[in-house]
Amino acid sequence: MIGYVHTAPAADAPSLDVRGVQFSYPDGQVALRGVDLTVPRGERVALLGPNGAGKTTLVLHLNGILAGGAGTVTVGGLTVDRDRATLAEIRRRVGIVFQDPDDQLFLPTVAEDVAFGPANLGLRGTELAERVAEALDAVGMAEHRDRAPQHLSFGQRRRVAVATVLAMRPEILVLDEPSSNLDPAARRELAGILRGLPVTLLMVTHDLPYALELCDRSVILDTGRIVADGATAEILADADLLARHRLELPYGFDPAMAARQLTANG
């Protein structure tokens, strides 16, 4: 691919480093007011916050879809810069799984959808086939490789959407509301899959029990600023903090008991 620069992430660099990012939309709406966030390699972090906090705006900065305000974002040591040839490498490194899997699946078969990204990077033949098999195995969808995505259940389509991103071997997997529209079994299965992936993960969610289940660390964003960053179990146990930022646990959910159960279950 012309202008494509494929470089290995720096071994000692964090998967994600956001420094002083500020952003206003063209209509003047201020969305980010100076965000700092470092995610070491292998960590799983939940990004929490009320509607309009700036979560989506921040995610769209991670691979340069949005830019132009103050601050920097680096991914595995490589700076996001919309004007440079490195942007394609940044987009390989930051795998965003959007809330609606149908935004990411558009080819006749599951395997073709998963092959699309790596084929664009220039992979062919056995190498490409292995990449597709690896990604579909990781989400438990190998047996569905020749099916049409539109014939799969919503939960299966979401798993295939995750595979399309994993096939790029990303530095960081970013998931927007991964548990939305899933039935309890599909929600639990996806959690098991995500927990087993050897990848750095940033998960935007309003589903606080899911954050606890998957992420040891949570960050709360509100009105464009990070207002809390710590252990998910401690954040969810702080009722005043949650109330100040319009975050609510499901009725009857006891975060301390859930955390103990999760620890006991390994």
Ligand SMILES: Nc1ncnc2c1ncn2[C@@H]1O[C@H](COP(=O)(O)OP(=O)(O)OP(=O)(O)O)[C@@H](O)[C@H]1O
């Ligand atoms: N295209 C846009 N033009 C102008 N303002 C926008 C645009 N998109 C978002 N905003 C504003 O930027 C702020 C942050 O929005 P953003 O969508 O990033 O929040 P969010 O935390 O992802 O919210 P939600 O939980 O509802 O998805 C809000 O005030 C929103 O109204």
